[in-house]
Amino acid sequence: MRVMVVDDEPLARDGVRARLNTHQDLSWVGEAGDGETAMQVMEKLRPDLVFMDVQMPGMSGIDVLRCIDPERRPLAILLTAYDHFAVTAFELPALDYLLKPIDDQRFREALDRARTAMRHHLSDESVERSQEWAERFTVRVGQRIVVVEASDIDWIEANDDYAGLHVGSRVYLLREPLHQLSLRLDPRRFLRVHRSTIVRIDRIAELEALSNRDCLLRLKDGTPLRASRTYVDQLRAALAGGLDVRSS
Template sequence: MMRVLVVDDEPLARDGVRARLAAQPDVSCVGEAGDGDAAAQAVQALRPDLVFMDVQMPGPSGIEVLRRLPPSVRPLAVLLTAYDHFAVAAFELQALDYLLKPIDDSRFQESLDRARAALRHRSQPGVDTAATPWVERFSVRIGQRIAVIDASDIDWIEAQDDYAGLHVGSRVYLLRESLHQLSLRLDPRRFVRIHRSTIVRVDRIAEMEALSNRDCLLRLRDGTPLRASRTYIDPLHAALAAR
């Protein structure tokens, strides 16, 4: 059972997070707090696995509360805010995710799934509890050979039925894994989902063009055009702000 603490100075916002958590059979909401000082006390007393932490609130900010905790006892954190300019601090703290208000249901579910994956990683014997589970390389079968692909070489990734297509320059390598499961294993500081079927490496983005329906057209450094869905625009802006 994943133990979750909800921190937000707005009661309605806390209610919204709690309602979403109540629909998760493997999640227990162990407490809540409405300001920075109460949040710090609750984290120390309850030792949650995961905290949904508002950034701006009375007393110490959510970011300051997390900074004061030693990494060895700091819970996994999903930061909540109405502004994307806190993204840099979020990534410095290795926050698990960064949700902009109003919270999108599909993004909320992705955050929980990422927390589940991180907790499974931490529970493995001999694993440093402060370590992150982000994958650094992939083994991909090509005929009778196995190719090893470094995550740092990937430009973007697309869903291809039951596979994920890893685009490395002009080559595409098929990895037998769903895009959703793969997204949970990629470092969110380097890779961001921009569509249900597309993940892009942030430092490969050269330019963005806003479209009339709040979608965006991205162009990568090699000229590749990719469409970013409006559902993922806010996390995309947050990831770019953290570069």
């Protein structure tokens, strides 16, 4: 996958490039320090993926992406120091949104999402309309095989090499690590809120900010879950996209 970075801060560009160098399936093709130059360089280099700073002198990163025809627009991961741009990132649409300073775990997850989107693209499928998301899972319960519908899942937790699918008061163990399962779930319905937790967005009833920038979620059935601060901005953006919750 051919990758480009656009950021007006040289140190920020160097930081992204250093992280990318540890991934052998990614090829660094170029960089730009402002929006106008980015437009020219992207037209010439045609990257598959661009890490795009939101705020730059002159033309913003969001304006750059909006000026590119959707059919020619590269996959985009937005970078910013301000969390209020998160909603715009999801409306664009962008693949992901990373808050500076970049968290290594979130960076790897964003790359995994880009790889998945690229596979759909190479199969001539629209990323936005992809029907590849898992709709049901088969799990073994004793001697029986039980079918669990994705629409019935409230939340999912990591359990070593398994994922615990919480459906009401029942928990079904799926033999698949959480990080792999997260790539098969529709991001419009499921969101990772912690390294060990994925939640179905429409099950969230309340969101309470904590002193360390973590958040406490409460599901509609009363289940409390903790959201790590590295996922909170993405969570708030997803909730702002249409879910009515009470934020403390």
